[in-house]
Amino acid sequence: MHRDGMTVTPGSSNGVLITTETETFRLDPGKTLGGDVNVVSHAHSDHLPRGGTEMQIVASRETIELARMRTGKKYTGIRHGSVRLLDAGHVPGSKMVMVRDELSYLYTGDFCTRKKVYLNRARAVRTDVLVTETTYGHPRYRFPDPVELAGVIRDWAADTLSRGHSIIFSAYPLGKAQELQVILRGMPVYADEPVERHNRILQGPKDEPLAAPLARIGTDPSIVITSGRGIMPTLPAAIRRNAMTATASGWCLDGGFRGRMGYDEAFPLSDHCDYYDLLDFVKGCSPSLVYTVHGFDSEFAASIRKELGIEAKPLRQKKEKQKKLDSF
Ligand SMILES: [Zn+2]
Ligand SMILES: [Zn+2]
Known part of the structure; x- marks a missing residue:
């Protein structure tokens, strides 16, 4: 994706990257990188950094404390003027990440829009580009309330x-x-x-x-x-x-x-959206472009195109080096 100088890339297995003219936002990196803005959505192990050169991360207070406990590393929290954290409704401390430059980018991390007994749910917000998880992005998944x-x-x-x-x-x-x-x-x-x-x-x-x-x-x-x-x-x-x-x-x-x-x-108690929640959420965000990650990424991208008429594609790491999403 390349519009107005911003790019979203899979980040060579090191997080999802949003790059502007001046900055790189590294979302859920496996290793933090000095010089980038490192953002962690929540403290599940597949989203936590396992090391890296930067100890300052943008994350909720709970996620910072859990990250310190789970990794033994002394992360500290920072804020960034272009980044907003929104409730993801997935686990305690989990946040969706909104990056605003000329365009707005919403990265869901793992999220749930159904109200749980102990958490605020995720809510759709208007965004230009949406990067959504699609763990249960197949019509056979419909979760009870x-x-x-x-x-x-x-x-x-x-x-x-x-x-x-x-x-x-x-x-x-x-x-x-x-x-x-x-x-x-x-x-x-x-x-x-x-x-x-x-x-x-x-x-x-x-x-x-x-x-x-x-x-x-x-x-x-x-x-x-x-x-x-x-x-x-x-x-x-x-x-x-x-x-x-x-x-x-x-x-x-x-x-x-x-x-x-x-x-x-x-x-069937899940911390994720089911297929129908995902479709409603995408519709509510009314993005002009959607990237899908995790699980049924290709299948759900096809559902978005067919059901909502919105451009969508999986955000997958390319085997070839340097390949940007522009060349899809
Ligand atoms: Zn998770
Ligand atoms: Zn996950």
């Missing part, structure tokens, strides 16, 4: 506990774990150490704890929120013996997911 699904999960958990079973809930330690803890509030919920570590950063000193430390678990039916599958042998026999396993993921809409992954129960 997260607030209604929260009720289903709560009911299932209450019923399972009342029948004398414990529940081992596997969840990403950032995002899904906090959402489940909010959904299950008031029940006997225990969190493993990685989940606790994220909770500590995301909670204020005066907040009611999201869960009790796993070390305090007794013998009564309880819920364990864990980031890994290896927790079972470490649990007391009374909990382990009668436990049901569960997870929450958008992928469980794929046939056979639950059985293949070996869970007793799987809930």
Whole structure:
């Protein structure tokens, strides 16, 4: 893309680049680069820098603190006059990135437009160029309303506990774990150490704890929120013996997911837009050009062209060096 001197490129596997006459904005770089404006949308590992020469990044306060904890590097937050961070509704601290020069560029990072029980949702904003993630950009993905699904999960958990079973809930330690803890509030919920570590950063000193430390678990039916599958042998026999396993993921809409992954129960609770949310979002932003990244990028670019009549193409890294998007 090259208009009025600005270019969007895949960034040779080092983030998405938006270059103006005077500056380079490096969005979700694998390695930060001195001299560029490095922006991090959220603290999931596939979006966090794994090193680099620049410790000052544009990101939310939560993302900076999580990045420090997760990478052990001393990142600090800065602001930039051309960059605005907007709620992405994906996980705590997640932001979409708006870069404004002569044109406006919106990079969604990972995002969700459905209201969750514990986060503000992402909202469409008018932009000239949109770079959107398309993880679930196929019509077979239609997710239920997260607030209604929260009720289903709560009911299932209450019923399972009342029948004398414990529940081992596997969840990403950032995002899904906090959402489940909010959904299950008031029940006997225990969190493993990685989940606790994220909770500590995301909670204020005066907040009611999201869960009790796993070390305090007794013998009564309880819920364990864990980031890994290896927790079972470490649990007391009374909990382990009668436990049901569960997870929450958008992928469980794929046939056979639950059985293949070996869970007793799987809930289609996703931190991303489904296909229909993505189409609505693109329409709401009314861009003149869309780049798609992740998942069904080619398929969804075709859907945008067909359903909305907007120019769209996947933002993929070219094998050949130096190839710009102009040459698509
Ligand atoms: Zn993410
Ligand atoms: Zn991601």
